[in-house]
Amino acid sequence: MTESPPKVLVVDDAATVRLYHSKLLGDAGFHVAEAANGLEAVEAALTTAFDLFLVDINMPRMNGYTCVETLRSETVGTPAPVVMISTEDRPGDADRAYAAGANLYLVKPVAADRLVRVCRMLTAGRGDAA
Amino acid sequence: MGLVRRKPEPEAEHPKPSVEQLDDPDPEHRRQAALGLEGVAEAVPALLDRVAAEREPQVRDAMLTTLAAVDSPAVAEALAGHLASDDAALRTAVAEALATMPVSVPAIMPGLLTDPDHRVRVMTAMILADLPHPASLMWLSDMIRDDPHPNVVAAAIDALLPSAGPQHAELLRGAARRFPDDPFLRFTVDAALR
Numbered sequence: 001m002t003e004s005p006p007k008v009l010v011v012d013d014a015a016t017v018r019l020y021h022s023k024l025l026g027d028a029g030f031h032v033a034e035a036a037n038g039l040e041a042v043e044a045a046l047t048t049a050f051d052l053f054l055v056d057i058n059m060p061r062m063n064g065y066t067c068v069e070t071l072r073s074e075t076v077g078t079p080a081p082v083v084m085i086s087t088e089d090r091p092g093d094a095d096r097a098y099a100a101g102a103n104l105y106l107v108k109p110v111a112a113d114r115l116v117r118v119c120r121m122l123t124a125g126r127g128d129a130a
Numbered sequence: 131m132g133l134v135r136r137k138p139e140p141e142a143e144h145p146k147p148s149v150e151q152l153d154d155p156d157p158e159h160r161r162q163a164a165l166g167l168e169g170v171a172e173a174v175p176a177l178l179d180r181v182a183a184e185r186e187p188q189v190r191d192a193m194l195t196t197l198a199a200v201d202s203p204a205v206a207e208a209l210a211g212h213l214a215s216d217d218a219a220l221r222t223a224v225a226e227a228l229a230t231m232p233v234s235v236p237a238i239m240p241g242l243l244t245d246p247d248h249r250v251r252v253m254t255a256m257i258l259a260d261l262p263h264p265a266s267l268m269w270l271s272d273m274i275r276d277d278p279h280p281n282v283v284a285a286a287i288d289a290l291l292p293s294a295g296p297q298h299a300e301l302l303r304g305a306a307r308r309f310p311d312d313p314f315l316r317f318t319v320d321a322a323l324r
Contacts, residue, residue, distance in 0.1 A: 063218040
């Protein structure tokens with residue numbers, strides 16, 4: 001029986017960031033989908049069981065914190081790990097991310113190999129990408 | 131003899147709400163009040179005072195919609211102060227509002243482009259992505275060429291790309307040369323030039 005690769009949802013309003021992360025993770029063997037804001041991410045999570053979420057913070061329509069809170073709420077209730085990745089490096093940003101339900105907080109720019117390593121670690125056992 | 135009830139004055143077809151209604155406990159009443167105060171100059175300070183404290187996103191969006199319609203330098207400057215807010219929902223909502231204020235935002239743009247906080251400059255790139263102003267592309271180009279922070283340059287490139295043409299190729303290559311150790315910028319520039 002062949003396992004399918006872990007499914008990752010890249011959530012960022014910046015098209016270039018979505019493209020970059022999708023390319024990195026796609027090349028590493030992940031199945032990648034994209035959402036341009038938190039609302040799109042929540043909609044996608046309602047219909048697809050993702051294995052990992054990569055979520056920006058500053059986004060229109062629904063910001064990253066609200067997105068993660070909604071992903072963790074009863075409405076969606078996903079148990080999948082969430083990595084918040086942002087340009088925001090104020091002292092309280094990571095705390096807010098963890099309070100919202102994130103598993104890891106990374107500040108951009110993140111080295112490509114580190115991002116892939118983190119995603120593999122967080123999805124270990126969820127597919128055969130690693 | 132009983133009191134004679136004075137016949138009420140005929141009400142205007144759509145009476146304006148009062149500023150006090152912005153403090154109504156019912157969020158829907160506050161939202162209606164915020165929208166109804168559009169065009170009421172005396173309400174602007176009250177709206178500016180409350181926009182950061184309002185916790186209901188729909189009410190805050192209504193306040194910002196009404197404030198953005200004013201499109202005055204004072205409103206733009208006051209709203210821009212929230213771009214550095216710790217509240218992600220507030221700063222992104224304010225950026226969206228400022229992007230709809232093409233009359234007044236240009237006056238505060240020099241200050242935003244040189245703000246010492248790189249996160250404010252990232253938000254400025256988000257504003258310029260949608261600001262319908264003939265100088266928007268020039269300001270984004272300035273950021274790409276001159277800003278010292280790679281995240282700001284990346285945000286500016288992302289904002290510029292939908293409108294970028296061959297004339298921007300050297301600008302983009304220059305950004306990649308300025309940050310040779312940033313793989314994201316290199317990837318972005320390569321993708322843009324393809």
